[in-house]
Amino acid sequence: MSAATVELMDYADVIARFEPVLGMEVHVELSTATKMFCGCPTEFGAEPNTQVCPVCLGLPGSLPVVNEKAVESAIRIGLALNCSITPWGRFARKNYFYPDQPKNYQISQYDEPICGNGHLDVLLDDGSTFRVEIERAHMEEDTGKSLHVGGATGRIHGASHSLLDYNRAGVPLIEIVTKPITGAGDRAPEVARAYVTALREVLKSLGVSDVKMEQGSLRCDANVSLMPIGAKEFGTRTETKNVNSLRSVEVAVRYEMRRQAAVLANGGTILQETRHFHETDGSTSPGRVKETSEDYRYFPEPDLEPVAPDAEWIESLRGTIPEYPWLRRARLQAEWGLSPEVFRDLVNVGALDLIIATVDEGASVDAARAWWGNSLAATAKEREVSLAELPITPGQVAEVIKLVEAKTINSKVAKQVVDLVLAGEGAPAQIVEAKGLGMVSDDSALQTEVEKALAANPDIADKIRSGKVQAAGKIVGDVMKATRGQADAARVRELVLAACGAS
Ligand code: ADP
Ligand code: MG
Ligand code: ZN
Numbered sequence: 001m002s003a004a005t006v007e008l009m010d011y012a013d014v015i016a017r018f019e020p021v022l023g024m025e026v027h028v029e030l031s032t033a034t035k036m037f038c039g040c041p042t043e044f045g046a047e048p049n050t051q052v053c054p055v056c057l058g059l060p061g062s063l064p065v066v067n068e069k070a071v072e073s074a075i076r077i078g079l080a081l082n083c084s085i086t087p088w089g090r091f092a093r094k095n096y097f098y099p100d101q102p103k104n105y106q107i108s109q110y111d112e113p114i115c116g117n118g119h120l121d122v123l124l125d126d127g128s129t130f131r132v133e134i135e136r137a138h139m140e141e142d143t144g145k146s147l148h149v150g151g152a153t154g155r156i157h158g159a160s161h162s163l164l165d166y167n168r169a170g171v172p173l174i175e176i177v178t179k180p181i182t183g184a185g186d187r188a189p190e191v192a193r194a195y196v197t198a199l200r201e202v203l204k205s206l207g208v209s210d211v212k213m214e215q216g217s218l219r220c221d222a223n224v225s226l227m228p229i230g231a232k233e234f235g236t237r238t239e240t241k242n243v244n245s246l247r248s249v250e251v252a253v254r255y256e257m258r259r260q261a262a263v264l265a266n267g268g269t270i271l272q273e274t275r276h277f278h279e280t281d282g283s284t285s286p287g288r289v290k291e292t293s294e295d296y297r298y299f300p301e302p303d304l305e306p307v308a309p310d311a312e313w314i315e316s317l318r319g320t321i322p323e324y325p326w327l328r329r330a331r332l333q334a335e336w337g338l339s340p341e342v343f344r345d346l347v348n349v350g351a352l353d354l355i356i357a358t359v360d361e362g363a364s365v366d367a368a369r370a371w372w373g374n375s376l377a378a379t380a381k382e383r384e385v386s387l388a389e390l391p392i393t394p395g396q397v398a399e400v401i402k403l404v405e406a407k408t409i410n411s412k413v414a415k416q417v418v419d420l421v422l423a424g425e426g427a428p429a430q431i432v433e434a435k436g437l438g439m440v441s442d443d444s445a446l447q448t449e450v451e452k453a454l455a456a457n458p459d460i461a462d463k464i465r466s467g468k469v470q471a472a473g474k475i476v477g478d479v480m481k482a483t484r485g486q487a488d489a490a491r492v493r494e495l496v497l498a499a500c501g502a503s
Helices: 011-017 068-080 185-206 246-265 311-318 325-336 340-348 352-360 365-383 394-405 411-422 428-435 443-456 458-465 469-482 489-499
Strands: 018-029 092-095 105-108 115-123 129-141 145-149 161-165 172-178 218-228 238-241 273-278 283-289
Touching (some): 011 185, 018 246, 068 129, 105 129, 115 185, 129 185, 218 246, 238 246, 365 411
Parallel strands (some): 238 273
Antiparallel strands (some): 115 129, 129 172, 273 283
16 A cells, blocks of 8 residues: 555656556535435434434335335436436336445446436636536435444454444435546546536536535546557556546546556556545555455346436426536626626626526616625625535615615625624614615705714814815715714715715
8 A cells, every 4th residue: 555665657757658548437415305215314424323213224014115206206317318218117126235234235227227418518717618428317225334443544454343333324316427538638636537527517406416525525536547649449447446536537537547557568467446535645555356246246236217307308307407617607707797707706606596596686886796705705704614605695785775775774884784684683674774874965964964963173174175175075074974874975975075065
């Protein structure tokens, strides 16, 4: 496992001599309320073995039933990836023994996957796109989790005993497999990362998964092989398992390219094996020698009906597929006329959807952007929550914006109103009413305050009368203070100048 004994070829030399081929396998846990074939809840982080039943524990005589919502999610994922949806397909049993999988087989799909032959055009760092062809996306169930106790590494090696948690057993999974990705050359590691990034964004925009790589709801295996430049046949691939961050995907692919190149250049051969990725130093180490599909003795699952989605259902689901997130961002940036930097800040604070919702409630883009992007973003940061978690709705922000536009309140009071909404005091109009925060626009009331302020500052009043209108600022300030900031400052200024015959 020590990196010192592994020879790595310089990356530029790898590229000069070899053409990389990639294959990405992504497992995504669906965020359905219940499991794939039973009614157990899927929530993450519960006490071990509290979300189990005879079906997901594989007890004799129990029978699975397909979760319709999971099929719906699978179809929507397929449509978003430009796949064709299989009109009739069966589940299959994938037979193997592993303690975290109590039935001795996993229900999966084999040669009749629900989605096949798609593609995803992914955005690279320089703004160009690279087409990744999708082989298939199929439905299966997740396994439980083993916890190896007593060893130093948490691996089974050196452990004194293992604990099993079946809460995850039977959680719906979609496995998305690419066709071999060729022609990426030196950009292969970047393409791998960009693909998983894009896929993750698509899945998130579909609302089918929480796509948290750190919690394992999105897991990525990277297949890598090399062939000499100009060769026709692919080389032998390795499959690096469970690469659990976007950056790691890139690091793992690059590492495997450099390692395999050194092996091949020294006349060695690559074993078809799974490999483990090590976050600490970005290396990979050998796992098990890979089974072939014959080893699994796949056969059609006899306990389940075939999945046969009708065309009408598929078409109605097609209507629910959102625009790709990166295309939507580009469109909004252009429509809103923002610089890349300003727009990126809004994206980073998670303001886009909130701004759009606020505009939908009748606010202008600029005002909505200012609230969510500036003062509310600052509040969210202060409270260490996301913008969406703040206790104020887009409708309420729009209401505040409209109150300002109608000159019911000025912008300074608006900030106060928003703070009161955040403090749970109610809706904006309600607060303005209850706290008497409406703008003092009654001229006679303002007139009285102006006269008071002028009388209290005779020297300044003289200056204004003699034409030094800049001096009016102090009087305006006093009147604003006297009206607790609720006056229209521009109107106050007009009244001051008029009173001094300077308008
Ligand atoms: P397995 O069950 O062994 O994981 P899959 O078919 O599920 O096999 O996934 C293999 C992945 O590797 C696919 O994305 C496939 O396109 C890709 N692949 C196949 N052959 C090669 C190769 N020689 N080099 C790199 N990737 C490959
Ligand atoms: Mg596979
Ligand atoms: Zn269950």
